[in-house]
Amino acid sequence: MTDVTTPMMAARRRRVLPRPLIFGATILLASAVVAVFPAQVAPYDPNAFDYGALLQAPTSAHPMGTDNFGRDVLSRVLHAYTIDMQIAFFATVFPFLFGTVVGALVGYAGGWAEVIFGRIVDAVITFPFLVLVIAIVSVLGPGLVNMYIAVGVVGWVFYARIIAAEVRVQKRLDYADAGRAMGYTHARIIFVHLLPNAITPAIVYWMTDMALAILLGSSLGYLGLGAQPPAAEWGVQIADGKNFMATAWWISVFPGLAIVLTGLGFSLTGDGLAELLRTKR
Amino acid sequence: MTGEVLITAENVGKRFPLRQGVLHRLSGQPAPAVHALNGVSLEIRRGETLGIVGESGCGKSTLARCLVRLHDCDAGRIVFEGQDIALLQGKVRRAFNRRVQMIFQDPYSSLNPRMKVRGILGEALGVHKMRPAAGIPGRIEELLALVRLNPDAADRYPHEFSGGQRQRIGIARALAVEPEVLVADELVSALDVSVQAQVVNLLLDLQERLHLTVVFVAHDLRLVRHISHRVAVMYLGKVVEIGPTEALFSAPRHPYTRALLDAAPELDPARRSRKVAARGELPSPINLPQGCLFHTRCPHAFDRCRTERPELSPRGTGHLAACHLADFGKPETRT
Numbered sequence: 001m002t003d004v005t006t007p008m009m010a011a012r013r014r015r016v017l018p019r020p021l022i023f024g025a026t027i028l029l030a031s032a033v034v035a036v037f038p039a040q041v042a043p044y045d046p047n048a049f050d051y052g053a054l055l056q057a058p059t060s061a062h063p064m065g066t067d068n069f070g071r072d073v074l075s076r077v078l079h080a081y082t083i084d085m086q087i088a089f090f091a092t093v094f095p096f097l098f099g100t101v102v103g104a105l106v107g108y109a110g111g112w113a114e115v116i117f118g119r120i121v122d123a124v125i126t127f128p129f130l131v132l133v134i135a136i137v138s139v140l141g142p143g144l145v146n147m148y149i150a151v152g153v154v155g156w157v158f159y160a161r162i163i164a165a166e167v168r169v170q171k172r173l174d175y176a177d178a179g180r181a182m183g184y185t186h187a188r189i190i191f192v193h194l195l196p197n198a199i200t201p202a203i204v205y206w207m208t209d210m211a212l213a214i215l216l217g218s219s220l221g222y223l224g225l226g227a228q229p230p231a232a233e234w235g236v237q238i239a240d241g242k243n244f245m246a247t248a249w250w251i252s253v254f255p256g257l258a259i260v261l262t263g264l265g266f267s268l269t270g271d272g273l274a275e276l277l278r279t280k281r
Numbered sequence: 282m283t284g285e286v287l288i289t290a291e292n293v294g295k296r297f298p299l300r301q302g303v304l305h306r307l308s309g310q311p312a313p314a315v316h317a318l319n320g321v322s323l324e325i326r327r328g329e330t331l332g333i334v335g336e337s338g339c340g341k342s343t344l345a346r347c348l349v350r351l352h353d354c355d356a357g358r359i360v361f362e363g364q365d366i367a368l369l370q371g372k373v374r375r376a377f378n379r380r381v382q383m384i385f386q387d388p389y390s391s392l393n394p395r396m397k398v399r400g401i402l403g404e405a406l407g408v409h410k411m412r413p414a415a416g417i418p419g420r421i422e423e424l425l426a427l428v429r430l431n432p433d434a435a436d437r438y439p440h441e442f443s444g445g446q447r448q449r450i451g452i453a454r455a456l457a458v459e460p461e462v463l464v465a466d467e468l469v470s471a472l473d474v475s476v477q478a479q480v481v482n483l484l485l486d487l488q489e490r491l492h493l494t495v496v497f498v499a500h501d502l503r504l505v506r507h508i509s510h511r512v513a514v515m516y517l518g519k520v521v522e523i524g525p526t527e528a529l530f531s532a533p534r535h536p537y538t539r540a541l542l543d544a545a546p547e548l549d550p551a552r553r554s555r556k557v558a559a560r561g562e563l564p565s566p567i568n569l570p571q572g573c574l575f576h577t578r579c580p581h582a583f584d585r586c587r588t589e590r591p592e593l594s595p596r597g598t599g600h601l602a603a604c605h606l607a608d609f610g611k612p613e614t615r616t
């Protein structure tokens with residue numbers, strides 16, 4: 001009965017970080033630093049007009065060129081990190097938390113709770129997500145906080161659905177019965193035992209959702225329903241540049257690339273977390 | 282080894298309803314259900330090992346789960362120290378849970394994969410306040426030693442262990458709360474034969490040292506014969522025969538028990554028989570046969586068996602069988 005440690009077990013225990021996670025987390029960490037200290041990394045004031053340098057192509061003085069007011073596009077892209085990373089986080093964290101708790105309770109309870117929940121899900125997913133959010137924002141009025149509310153009202157459903165499905169599977173396994181046979185409370189079984197085994201897909205979805213939230217925030221900013229000009233926000237910037245696409249492509253293209261890069265960061269992090277948190281049996 | 286009666290099952294029934302269509306519901310026919318237990322009656326005595334055997338689907342596991350109240354029974358009752366366990370609530374129920382523990386069949390799903398062994402054992406100790414917080418690490422080490430695992434096992438996850446080791450962790454978890462009764466549901470059927478003996482011997486050893494009462498649910502007749510004081514044979518959710526192990530194995534008093542024993546492969550070719558002791562398939566537990574549940578397969582069935590369901594009646598000291606043929610298998614009349 002000696003417990004032998006094989007090289008494979010040792011390697012498993014060493015917990016090598018998945019490569020996508022390393023790349024993704026590096027991008028996100030850098031983004032977060034820029035978001036917190038935009039003024040320290042940006043070469044110019046994002047809202048300073050320079051009428052001597054209107055619509056300039058990228059140069060060494062302005063690596064991403066200038067827009068129609070002579071504002072430095074690079075500085076505006078960097079400052080936009082503050083708003084866009086905020087959107088990514090705040091538009092998703094409340095749906096994630098609320099959806100997780102509701103999903104865990106619904107999945108565990110089953111029966112009528114599940115039937116009612118299923119109808120709510122149907123009602124929400126009947127409408128295209130963007131249309132529903134735009135409808136809510138138009139009622140509440142444009143602005144970031146109203147956008148968070150609109151996304152939150154709709155978005156929790158997706159998390160709850162993922163978690164409910166996972167908990168429904170987990171609660172039938174013997175370890176859940178072992179908890180019941182021990183006389184543990186339902187709350188302990190749900191939140192200490194089942195949820196840690198059910199939450200991984202929701203965390204992965206959360207990462208993707210943050211990328212989608214940036215797209216959504218930019219879309220709303222573009223439509224004039226999210227961040228308001230002259231605030232530096234990628235969607236607003238793309239909208240600003242749309243009339244100059246033929247002559248000054250850099251005004252829209254660089255914010256677009258920033259969206260792509262950040263989205264990539266979230267997606268890679270999601271993939272990496274999925275691998276890292278995979279349940280070992 | 283005949284201690285006082287600790288747990289009594291009285292006519293326990295358990296049904297699992299099936300999904301039914303609207304038309305069926307409107308037709309007014311009884312709702313379809315799997316009849317897992319159909320009036321199980323038995324007694325479990327303090328300090329004994331009671332083996333429960335039967336084919337797959339005979340309700341062994343359901344009975345085990347009812348005994349620890351993972352299922353509530355629909356009919357009859359289970360009495361533990363004079364109290365109907367279905368009525369226990371809150372603190373009293375938790376105390377019952379502590380005293381009657383279960384070990385599960387599947388070593389791969391019975392441990393939370395996200396918890397280290399220390400967490401699994403510590404939680405049981407903490408929730409039932411078995412030790413003050415300071416004493417928990419020491420107790421975890423003791424428990425691991427009890428099931429013959431190294432102390433460094435505490436800081437590992439279940440996936441780092443083999444099936445046999447996991448089953449021992451399951452035993453340690455059950456023992457953490459110092460129970461009086463252990464219900465082992467197919468404890469070793471998922472393990473390799475070489476590991477089975479280890480785990481079973483560990484269980485027997487612990488039973489002796491800790492004065493445990495063990496309900497051993499299994500389909501391996503030889504194993505059950507080897508470790509049990511008494512054996513109950515189940516068929517379609519009913520106990521058809523129960524008695525002291527040797528009496529039951531050497532002179533079975535129910536045709537089904539005989540069939541089970543004859544069906545077990547014999548190593549000695551000279552003793553092999555080609556006689557068919559039970560014909561046909563196990564009937565569906567959704568549509569139970571009328572009369573005796575076994576009459577559809579019994580070579581000795583006669584008219585009365587098709588209409589009247591026999592109850593358990595005495596056949597010798599502590600030996601009961603549910604068969605209309607009171608003399609079946611009686612030593613002197615045995616054919």
